[in-house]
Amino acid sequence: MNPKNLAYVRTEMLGPEPAPLSTKTISGWIRTNLLATPKDTALTVIAAALLLWTVPGMLEWLFFDAVWSGSDRSVCTTIVQGGIQPDGWKGACWAFVGDRFQQFMFGRYPIDERWRPMLVAILFVALLVPMLIPKVPRKGLNALLFFVVFPIVAFFLLHGNIFGLREVETPLWGGLMVTLILSFVGIAVSLPVGILLALGRRSNMPVIRMFCVGFIEIIRGVPLISVLFMANVMLPLFLPTGWTIDNFLRALVGVAIFASAYMAEVIRGGLQAIPKGQSEGADSLGLSYWQKMRLVILPQAVKLVIPGIVNTFIGLFKDTSLVSIIGMFDLLGIVRLNFTDTTWITPVTPITGLIFAGFIFWLFCFGMSRYSAFMERHLDTSHTR
Template structure:
C-alpha cells in the first residue's frame, strides 16, 4: 500500500494509439498555426488584413501603376500622373528621375570616362568577398590577405589615380553609393580588429593600458558621430604642422573607423565576460601563453556569442555613413538629396521618390547583412546539434 502511494504518479497502463500528425508543411497548416491559433491571433490577423486592404492598393498605384518610368524631365511625371487614378496632377512616383540620375547616384561626380576603374574595383571586391563569406571555401588565409591588405592598396591607386598612367581623380569628385561602400568597408575592416584589441586592453591587468582603453572607449562613445566628423574635418588640421594636409575623405574614414571601434570594443567585451572562468583555467593548465589562449580558445567562443551585436554595429555603421554629407562628402543619400535642387526634375514627388530609392538600397544591404548573420549563427551553433 505504501509502495502504491509512493509511485502513484507512475502510469499503470499504456497510452492509447494517437492519430498520425497532420502535415505542417502546407500553407494552410502554417496559416492555422501562426495566424489563427488563438482568438487573439484571429483578431490581430483580421486587423492586419484590413489595414493592408486599405493601404496596399493606393501604395501599389503610387509606386507602380501611376508612376512615370521613363522621361527626359519633370514634364513626363506630370503627364503620366494626370492620367492615373489619383486626384492631383503629381500623383505617381517619378522613377524617371531615378533612371535619369542613376549613374550619378552610384558614382557621384566621378569622371564618366574613368568610371571603368570604379567598376573594376567593385568586381574585384565581389570576387574576393564572396569566397570569404563561404564557410567551406578553401585558402581563407590567402583570401583574407588579398581582401584586407592587397585589395585596399590596389583600389586606392585605381580610384585615386595619379600613378601607373592613370588620371588623378580627387576625392571631392567621389560620391554616391561608391562612397557609402568605401566608408562601410574601411569602417568594418578596421573597427573589428581594433575593437577586439580595445576590449582586451580594457580587461587587461596592466593599469596603463587599461586606463588608455577605458578613456578612449568612453570618450568616443560619449559624443555623437557628427562631432567626431566635425573634429576630424575642422580641428585636426589645426594640430598639424605647417604645410601638412590630410585629405578630407581620409579624415572621414579615420573618424568613422575610430567611432565604430569604440562600440565594437564593448560588444566584444560582453562576449569575453560571458566565457566561463573554467575556459581560462583550462587554457592555463595546458601551459598556453596569453596570446595563444586568447587566439585559440577565448576569442573564437566570445565572437561566436556576440555575432548579433557585431552585425548590429556593422548595420549601424553602414547607415551612419550618410552623416559625412555635413563635411562636404556626398554618399548615396547625400547625392540623392543634392539632386532635389535640380530644376529639370523639381516636382513635389521627386524628393519622396528619391528617398524611397535610397532607403530601398540601404535596406537591401542591411537585410543582406542580417540574413548572413543568421546563417553564421546557425553554422557556428555547435553546442546544440539537432
C-alpha cells in the same frame, strides 16, 4: 505457458502516422498560426484589413501609376491649359532615378573614368564571396588579398595619378561608392581595433586599462557628427606645418574611430560571457596570453556576440550618411543634392529619391542580417538548432 495467453502480444511494429494536417496544407498552417485563438483571429483580421487598406494604394503609386522613363520633370506632371494641374501629380517618378542613376552610384566621378570604380566593385565581389563561404579553402590567403592588397589596389585605381591613370580627386567621389568605401574601411578597422581595446580594458596593467577605458568612454559619449567635425577640423592641427590630410581620409579616420569604440564594448560583452574555467584550462596547458586569447577565448567570445557585431556594422553602414555634414556626398547626400535640380523639381521627386536610397540601404542591411543568421546556424554547437 499456454500460447493462447500470448495472443495479445504484437508481432509487427505500427506503421508511421501521417504528418499533422498543419504541416501539409495551407489551411492547416493558417488555423495553427493565425486562427488558433480568438485573440489571434482578431489580430489577423485587423492586420489583413490594414494591408488591404494600404498595400493597393502603395503598389498603385509605386508601380502602376509610376513614370519609368523621361528626360525632365514634365513626364512626372500632368499638364493642363494654363500650367500644371495641382491635383494632377502622377505616381512615383522613377524616370528621375533612371536619369540620375549613375550619379547616385559614382557621384561626380568623370564619366569616361567610371570603368575604374566598376572594376574595383568587381574585385570587391570576387574577393568577398569566397571569404563569406565557409567551405572555400585558403581563407588566410583570401583575407590577405581582401584586407591588405585590395585596399591598396582600389586606392590607386580610384585616385589614379599612377601608371598613366588620370587623377580623380576625392571631392569628385560620391554616391554609393563613397558609402561602401566608408563602410568597408570602418568595418575592416573597427573589428581588430575593437578587439584590442576590449582586451586592453580587461588588462591588469593600469596604464593600458585607463587608456582604453578613456578612449571608449570619450568616443561613445559624443555623437558621430562631433567625431567627424573633430577629424575634419582638429586633425590637421596635429600635423607639421605645410602638411595636409585629404578630407575623405579624415572622414575615414573619424568613422573608424567611432565604430571601434562601440565594437570594443560588444567584444567585451563576449569576453565576460566566457567561463573562467576556459582561461584557467588554457593556463594549465602552458599557453601564453596571446595564444590563449587567439586559440581559446576569442573564438568563443566572437561567436557569442555575432548578432551584436553585425548590428554595429549595420549601424555604421547607415551612419555613413552623416558625412554630408562635412561636405561629402554619399548615396543619401547625392540623392538629396539632386532635389534642387530644376530639371527634375516636382512634388514627387524627393519622396521617390528617398524611397530609392532607403531601398538600397535596406538591401545591404538585410543582406548582412541574413548572413549573420547563416553564420550563427553554421557555428552553433549546442545541438539545439
